Amino acid sequence: MEKKLKRSLALITVISILSASMIGCTRGKVADSQEPTGEKEPNTTKSDSEQTKEAGEKAEPVEIEVWNVNVGELPTEKGGTMYNYFKERIGVAPTMPAIPWNGGEAYLQRFRPAMAANDLPDMFLPHGGIEATIIENKAAVNLKDYLPKYAPNVWERIPAEIWDVIAAADPSGEGGIYYIPMIKDYVDHGAYIRQDWLDNLGLDMPKTRNQFVDVLKAFRDQDANKNGDPDDEIPTGGREGGSWMDHLFTPFGVAILAGKPGWEIYEGEITYAGVTKNMRSAIEFIRYLYQEKLMDQETFFNKKKEWDAKLYSDRVGIYYHMPEYAASRIEKMRNTNPNAEVKALPIFDVEGYDGVVSKKVLKRPEWMITADTQEKIIACLTLLNYLNDPENYVDLEYGAQGMHHVVKDGKKVMLEQDNTKMECRFRSNIISEKQIVNRMDESKTEEDAWKWDMVKNLILDTNAQPTILSAANGMPSSVYGDYADIRSHTMYKEYMTRIVIGEWSIDKFDEFVEKWHKSGGEEVTKNVRKWYAAVKK
Amino acid sequence: MSSKTQDRLIDIIIYMFLAILAFIMLVPLLNVVSTSLSHGTAVDRGEIYIFPIEPTLASWSYIFKENRMWRSLFITISTTFIGVVNSLFLTSLTAYPLAKKEFKIGKVMMVTIVFTMIFRAPMIPYFLTLRSLGLYDSIFVLILPHAISAYNLIIMRTFFKQLPDELEEAAKIEGCGYFQMLFRIVIPNSKAVLATLGLFYAVAQWNQFLHPILFIKSSKMFPLQLLLRQMVDGTEEIDMVDIVMTTMVYNEQTVKAAAVIFAMLPIMMVYPFIQRYFVKGAMLGSVKG
Numbered sequence: 155m156e157k158k159l160k161r162s163l164a165l166i167t168v169i170s171i172l173s174a175s176m177i178g179c180t181r182g183k184v185a186d187s188q189e190p191t192g193e194k195e196p197n198t199t200k201s202d203s204e205q206t207k208e209a210g211e212k213a214e215p216v217e218i219e220v221w222n223v224n225v226g227e228l229p230t231e232k233g234g235t236m237y238n239y240f241k242e243r244i245g246v247a248p249t250m251p252a253i254p255w256n257g258g259e260a261y262l263q264r265f266r267p268a269m270a271a272n273d274l275p276d277m278f279l280p281h282g283g284i285e286a287t288i289i290e291n292k293a294a295v296n297l298k299d300y301l302p303k304y305a306p307n308v309w310e311r312i313p314a315e316i317w318d319v320i321a322a323a324d325p326s327g328e329g330g331i332y333y334i335p336m337i338k339d340y341v342d343h344g345a346y347i348r349q350d351w352l353d354n355l356g357l358d359m360p361k362t363r364n365q366f367v368d369v370l371k372a373f374r375d376q377d378a379n380k381n382g383d384p385d386d387e388i389p390t391g392g393r394e395g396g397s398w399m400d401h402l403f404t405p406f407g408v409a410i411l412a413g414k415p416g417w418e419i420y421e422g423e424i425t426y427a428g429v430t431k432n433m434r435s436a437i438e439f440i441r442y443l444y445q446e447k448l449m450d451q452e453t454f455f456n457k458k459k460e461w462d463a464k465l466y467s468d469r470v471g472i473y474y475h476m477p478e479y480a481a482s483r484i485e486k487m488r489n490t491n492p493n494a495e496v497k498a499l500p501i502f503d504v505e506g507y508d509g510v511v512s513k514k515v516l517k518r519p520e521w522m523i524t525a526d527t528q529e530k531i532i533a534c535l536t537l538l539n540y541l542n543d544p545e546n547y548v549d550l551e552y553g554a555q556g557m558h559h560v561v562k563d564g565k566k567v568m569l570e571q572d573n574t575k576m577e578c579r580f581r582s583n584i585i586s587e588k589q590i591v592n593r594m595d596e597s598k599t600e601e602d603a604w605k606w607d608m609v610k611n612l613i614l615d616t617n618a619q620p621t622i623l624s625a626a627n628g629m630p631s632s633v634y635g636d637y638a639d640i641r642s643h644t645m646y647k648e649y650m651t652r653i654v655i656g657e658w659s660i661d662k663f664d665e666f667v668e669k670w671h672k673s674g675g676e677e678v679t680k681n682v683r684k685w686y687a688a689v690k691k
Numbered sequence: 692m693s694s695k696t697q698d699r700l701i702d703i704i705i706y707m708f709l710a711i712l713a714f715i716m717l718v719p720l721l722n723v724v725s726t727s728l729s730h731g732t733a734v735d736r737g738e739i740y741i742f743p744i745e746p747t748l749a750s751w752s753y754i755f756k757e758n759r760m761w762r763s764l765f766i767t768i769s770t771t772f773i774g775v776v777n778s779l780f781l782t783s784l785t786a787y788p789l790a791k792k793e794f795k796i797g798k799v800m801m802v803t804i805v806f807t808m809i810f811r812a813p814m815i816p817y818f819l820t821l822r823s824l825g826l827y828d829s830i831f832v833l834i835l836p837h838a839i840s841a842y843n844l845i846i847m848r849t850f851f852k853q854l855p856d857e858l859e860e861a862a863k864i865e866g867c868g869y870f871q872m873l874f875r876i877v878i879p880n881s882k883a884v885l886a887t888l889g890l891f892y893a894v895a896q897w898n899q900f901l902h903p904i905l906f907i908k909s910s911k912m913f914p915l916q917l918l919l920r921q922m923v924d925g926t927e928e929i930d931m932v933d934i935v936m937t938t939m940v941y942n943e944q945t946v947k948a949a950a951v952i953f954a955m956l957p958i959m960m961v962y963p964f965i966q967r968y969f970v971k972g973a974m975l976g977s978v979k980g
Contacts, residue, residue, distance in 0.1 A: 226924050229910045252910045254920040263904055267818035459944075463737025489732045573922075574757055 215247040216533035218525065219275035220580075221265070224252045226573040235554045236577045244540050246533045250578060258282055269293075276525035277534040280333060283631030283641075285519045289325065289332045290632075295523045295531055296330040304535035305334075307542040311584050312337055316516055319628030322689045334538065335628065336520035340587035341513050343411065344616035345401030345499040346480070347472045350491070351378035351387075359500065363405065363439075366502045370448040373471040379491060381468065390443070390472040391450025393461050395647045396654070398474045399453065402443070405504045406436040409512035409624065414643050417626035417682055418512050424625050424686045426679065428646040429667045432507060437663060439504075441654045454651050466490060472499055477612035478590055481605050496608060498615035513621045516628045520583040541582045544589070551593055553579040568597055587617055625686065633681040637674035645670055727751065727949035731942030750945040754953055759910075759918055767915040768957065770833040771896040778892045779885055781838050782847050787873045789844075790851035801848075808841045818905060832906040833914060837896060843888045850884040851877060886968030890961065897958045915954045922950050 217232070229252035230236040241247040254260040258281045265284065268274055280288060288294050298321070301309040309317075316337065321329035352359065352369070355378055360366040370389035377384040392399025397413030404410065408427050409418035415428035427433055443449045450456065450464070464470050465483065468491040475483065480496065487494040501509040521538065525531045540546055552559040552566045557576055559566045569576075582589075591610055598606040634641040649666040652658045671679075721741045726734055730745035738744055754760055788794045789801060812820075826832040854877060859867075862876050878885070903917040913921070962969075 224921070224924070226921050231910075251908055252913075252921060254904060254917060255924045256920060260904055260920065260924075263901070267815055267905055270815040271819055271822060273822075460737065463735065467736035467738075486732075486735050490736060574759065 215241040215245050216529055217247045217249065218277060218530055218533050218537070220248045220250045220534075220537075221253060221261075221275045221278035222250065222520075222578075223255055223261070223279060224250070224578055225255060226252075227576055227578040228252065228573070230577045234577060235557050236580065239554050240537060240540070240580070244536055246537045246540075248537060248580070250580075274524045276530050277521055277523050277537075280519050280522045283634075285333050285522060286323075286630055286632040288522060288524075289323065289330075292326075293524060294332045295525065296332060297334065297523065297535075298329070298331045300531060300535055301331065301334075304532050305539040305542070307539045307544075308334060308535075308584070311542060313515075316628060319516065319689050322685070323628065323630040323632075325632070332522065333519040334521040334583060336517040336583045336585075337515055338517055338585050339515060340590070340613070340617050341511050341619070341621055342476055342478060343400065343474065344477055344511075344612070344619075345472060345474045346477070346496045346612060347499040348378070348470075349495040349497040350493045351471050353495075354378055354380050359497070360502055361500060362503045363505070367443075367448065370443065370471070371446075374446075374448055378471060379468045381491075386469055388450045388464055388470050389448045391453045391456065391461070391464075391470065392474065393456045393458065394454055396454070396650050398461070399440075399449075401472065401474050401499060401501075402440050402449075403433070403436045404511055405502050405507065405509035406439070407432045407507045407510055408436050409626075411512075411514065413647075415646060416512055416514070416624060417629065418622075419625050424682055426670075426675065426682075428643065429670055429675065434660070434663045435504075435507070437650055437653050438660050441656065441660065444654050445656060454655065468494065477609060477616050480609045480612055484605055484608060496612065498612050498619075500615075501619050509620070511619060511621045512624045514624045514627055537580070538583070541580055542584050547582060547589055548593070548596055550579060550581060551597075587613060626682075628689075629682065629685060633685055634678055635674075635681065637678050640670070640674045640678050645673070723948045723951055727945055727952055729945060730940050731945055734942060734944045745940075747940050750941040750949040753941055753946055754949045759913075760915075760950070760953060762911065763913050763915045763918040764953075764957070766830070766833075766912060767897060770830065770914065771893055771958075774834045774837060774896040775889050775892045777834060778838055778840070778843075779889055782840075782844050782888065783873065783878060783881075783885075785839060786844055786847035786851055787869070787877060789848045804841045804844060821906065827906055828908040828912070829906075830912055832902055833896070833899065836902060837892070837899070840892070840895070843891055847881075847884055847888060850881060854880060883968045886965040890965055890969060893961060894958060919950055919954050923947055 228234075230248060230250040232247075232249055234249075237247050237249060253264050261279075262282055262284070265274075265278075265281070269284075269288070274293075285294075312335065316335065317331060320331050320333065320335065324330040324332065347359070347369075351373060355372050355376055357369055357372055358365075360369045372378065373387050373389035375384065376387075378387050390399070390402070392402075392413070395413055400410045400413065408430070409416040410427060415426060415433065417424050418427055419425070420427070420430050420432070440449070444451070444453075450470075452460070456464075461473075462483075465473060466486040466489070468487060477498070484494065484496055487496075501511070503509065521534075523531055523534045525534055541550065552568065553576075555561065555566075557569075558579060559568050561567070590613060594606040594610050631641070639645060645666065649658070649662060653660055653662055718741065722739060725739050725741060725743040727750050728743040728746050728748070729739050730747055733739060733744035789797050791797065821827070821832060821836065826835065858876055858880065859872050862872050867875065898916060899914070900916050900920070903914050904920075907913060907917065
């Protein structure tokens with residue numbers, strides 16, 4: 155018994171020591187492998203370096219750490235492909251760790267302690283309104299004087315009005331520029347309709363409210379997808395919380411994006427679109443569609459996966475999405491129905507309302523710089539200047555040779571996206587409709603031209619519709635103060651959902667407006683109007 | 692109806708009810724397994740329920756060829772194994788004196804321990820403390836902070852308290868000290884609680900997510916759960932990135948399902964081996980606190 159016990163104890167001790175030393179070894183190996191090695195430098199980058207030799211290579215690159223969205227791609231580590239890519243071109247060597255994103259939640263989990271420990275990277279994406287805290291604490295670099303000199307591409311390509319809006323968000327009132335925004339000069343969301351369904355039923359593109367309802371009724375009652383079952387079609391719909399169904403709101407002049415009402419000018423003053431009479435009419439209309447089974451009865455339960463499955467199985471007639479990411483969707487629809495064809499749905503006319511898309515050019519704060527030395531600040535801006543030079547745009551899209559593209563017959567051919575083998579391509583934060591369309595023209599082949607042409611038309615047609623520049627462009631998250639519920643649209647979503655599904659009558663909307671004002675809406679509205687007045691000065 | 696037939700009838704009803712319950716619990720798991728074994732197009736259309744459609748091993752072959760998965764699996768298995776051995780050793784060393792009446796400061800220590808269960812350290816000071824201890828981006832951050840769980844410690848202390856005093860008294864007369872008594876008498880008689888707590892520790896170690904996300908910077912040290920989250924991100928954030936995998940029979944969703952099963956299977960396989968101790972240990976520990 156005693157011997158047995160001794161032996162077991164000895165065994166546990168030996169195993170523990172062995173395992174600990176194994177981990178020690180692994181750790182050593184990990185550290186070693188982070189160093190640039192001859193093996194890690196792919197042959198392919200040699201050709202990149204040859205290309206850039208003439209441009210002048212700096213002997214001592216400036217290393218910077220950068221954090222941004224990572225959707226499962228490999229990190230850029232010291233000596234890695236994208237590290238070398240930029241090192242050879244501009245003498246700036248960025249590293250970017252792979253921080254899980256999880257809708258931004260995991261990113262913030264990592265970010266907050268790093269911020270408290272004063273251990274932030276040199277340049278990063280300030281997610282979830284965290285920029286307000288950083289600006290308040292003066293923890294970021296004021297880029298006002300740096301930008302014109304070190305990042306002229308960023309400074310000049312972003313309109314002066316946008317810089318004014320950003321400067322107005324400086325709480326000290328000194329007009330400092332503490333972040334660089336992501337700018338899209340085009341509308342990147344829109345409604346899409348199955349043209350092949352319209353053709354099958356001999357219908358025209360709907361242009362008025364009545365025509366729209368007629369099309370939905372035809373989709374509901376007839377075999378629009380020609381699969382022999384007249385009952386499997388879902389005329390239109392969206393996802394939980396009323397997201398991804400903006401096409402049912404915009405005809406009523408409701409400023410909304412992905413289901414979240416925005417701030418726009420109503421009756422001469424900037425107002426939350428969720429409490430306007432436009433919203434009331436829109437909800438009333440959607441309630442009618444729901445009751446008539448003209449929209450998916452599971453709309454408020456649909457998660458992305460469920461809604462996508464309905465689209466891909468050739469069952470949805472009209473849906474709302476982002477046109478620039480439509481290629482894979484159309485392809486998946488064609489797996490089910492080879493005739494699937496998608497077109498942009500125009501905003502239909504509703505009497506008494508001006509249907510219009512409220513365009514938000516300033517999408518979000520994209521970069522903040524907290525680097526502590528002059529050299530690193532300049533290096534960050536040099537990188538951004540390079541990323542936003544239209545001359546480099548195509549080159550950046552193709553990424554690194556061997557990792558993101560290969561050269562065939564002297565022409566660059568993109569490799570199929572594979573996150574397990576690819577590092578994140580650093581991209582421009584100023585994106586224009588022209589750039590997107592050019593990218594499609596540039597990368598299409600004879601076999602897939604149909605797909606890219608269809609997507610291109612979606613983008614062009616979506617942008618041919620009436621739009622106004624959103625009054626809330628660059629509105630700082632600080633306007634919400636402590637009213638997190640107002641910011642997350644909680645009350646709006648509850649009332650809208652219950653009214654649409656018929657649980658409450660439309661009169662409940664008036665109760666919502668009153669409650670919304672009382673529970674912080676009034677205070678937030680005051681803050682927003684104050685901010686807007688300051689911007690307009 | 693005789694009482695024997697009645698008993699049998701009741702048994703049948705109970706078994707049927709439990710079988711249905713077990714099936715309901717199995718459905719989500721079966722769905723994920725089937726998704727990992729199905730053709731991507733069928734998954735896109737939402738056609739998978741319990742059985743795979745157009746079965747293929749493509750997603751699994753993709754996962755098996757993925758070096759990152761194997762590396763993360765090795766890290767998770769090593770940290771779990773070392774973590775469990777370390778935790779059981781330290782927990783028994785702490786629980787034993789606390790179970791002794793003659794240990795005068797035992798009560799004060801218990802209050803302190805329970806205090807940590809109610810009031811958790813705020814995130815930022817916790818982060819700063821661990822970083823100052825040199826645990827940032829170190830593999831040991833996956834082991835050391837979880838060395839002793841207050842809850843498990845209380846279970847073990849309760850278990851030790853229930854052991855008959857006579858066992859130790861005999862050893863005492865023979866001249867055994869406290870350490871000898873712990874390692875020669877108490878621990879060999881505590882297999883049930885060690886197996887139970889070992890499982891608790893193992894599952895907690897295996898599933899840990901917060902520590903890796905806060906402290907592990909180098910992706911080469913990512914444990915399985917963190918890597919899995921990253922892979923899932925690649926499929927869920929598809930609104931942001933146009934990932935086109937057209938020529939393959941697998942897609943983002945089938946690969947994700949295979950990765951989920953891959954990360955779950957090893958820890959699931961531990962259960963049957965310690966089940967017989969598990970029930971006994973869990974019951975014993977819960978008699979009194």
